[in-house]
């Protein structure tokens with residue numbers, strides 16, 4: 001196999017190998033079941049280190065394009081079953097939102113979402129979490145993790161987290177195209193703590209901060225508590241509207257851009273490489289820091305471009321990740337990637353907050369990553385979510401009002417539906433709740449708690465559940481539109 005390499009390119013060699021093999025698979029030159037060259041022979045042919053080929057193969061494995069058969073080598077995977085998807089008609093109005101301060105009540109939104117999880121017999125379309133999974137595996141993993149840790153379980157830990165876990169996270173990030181080292185990682189209590197630490201570090205009361213509109217309400221709540229003034233730049237089908245971003249960077253000189261570049265919450269949109277590069281260029285031009293939240297990464301059906309942090313040469317971007325969406329929210333294990341001067345400052349801030357993340361939780365995540373369960377678990381989650389997305393897209397066409405439009409996310413757990421302006425959303429949601437279907441009005445995700453009428457719908461359910469729930473929602477909405 002010939003792999004032409006450009007050794008002067010800023011793209012690392014292992015990613016060039018990945019790209020080449022990806023193309024060979026896409027073009028059909030490499031067919032499902034074909035065996036890839038052994039690590040040694042490819043390393044010799046391409047004149048690279050064996051570790052470089054191992055990295056390239058593990059990224060392709062994480063992309064789901066190849067798989068390892070122990071003792072026999074690497075093989076091309078069967079293509080995943082994707083149903084043809086209609087292009088998205090999502091094109092919301094491009095209205096910038098600058099809310100009055102103090103408009104938000106995240107506490108109520110959070111309490112409602114947690115109490116919904118404790119109700120039996122309801123379909124929680126509003127959920128932002130994956131379904132609980134095999135608890136036998138969890139128990140096995142936890143037992144082994146505790147045994148391996150021995151007496152260390154009884155100690156405090158480093159504020160930045162256990163070294164083996166940081167090393168494993170760094171390896172995961174390398175597979176996503178982000179070359180981070182364990183010394184640039186800080187393990188946090190979920191990514192929520194990471195977001196909060198970074199915002200506290202960067203934002204002073206009265207500072208302008210740019211967010212996507214709509215966006216994750218937890219981040220809005222932290223900004224509100226810090227006394228930040230928020231500018232909500234509307235999302236387009238391709239991500240934050242960059243023309244409006246440029247305009248507001250120029251007019252308001254904000255301190256920070258908070259962005260969810262991959263599988264955005266709540267729209268599910270993933271930006272492409274050009275969008276990421278442009279956003280970074282704009283931020284640098286106006287000396288505005290970026291906080292990149294990648295809470296849903298790992299749940300992508302298709303390969304995603306490297307994070308914005310991977311393009312960052314000047315320590316402009318801080319990256320936050322988490323195991324909440326891929327493993328379990330209750331473990332509360334997230335992480336930050338911070339470089340340059342940010343690292344020491346954030347590590348100290350983290351220590352002053354809570355000394356360290358639970359050693360037991362860190363040990364469980366570390367054991368998951370070490371055993372390979374994690375990768376298998378992700379593959380299962382994605383297969384299930386892909387099927388769920390297909391069923392939900394069909395149900396949207398079938399049951400929802402004709403004026404509705406929606407995003408078609410290439411992964412994650414939910415999609416975002418824009419609804420007709422005249423729908424009384426609170427009423428629709430409360431009537432749906434009385435029929436056992438929980439949805440949150442989309443207003444919860446807008447900086448002023450208003451925005452256009454919309455819903456975020458979780459598609460990680462079984463087909464019949466989606467089908468029944470969507471039929472009920474559609475019926476309620478159509479009734480309101482007819483009156």
Ligand SMILES: Cc1ncc(COP(=O)(O)O)c(C=O)c1O
Nearest residue numbers: 190191192216265295322324334
């Ligand atoms: C975009 C985004 N960031 C961060 C979080 C917080 O997650 P964690 O449980 O890791 O604190 C969430 C949770 O819903 C989220 O959607």
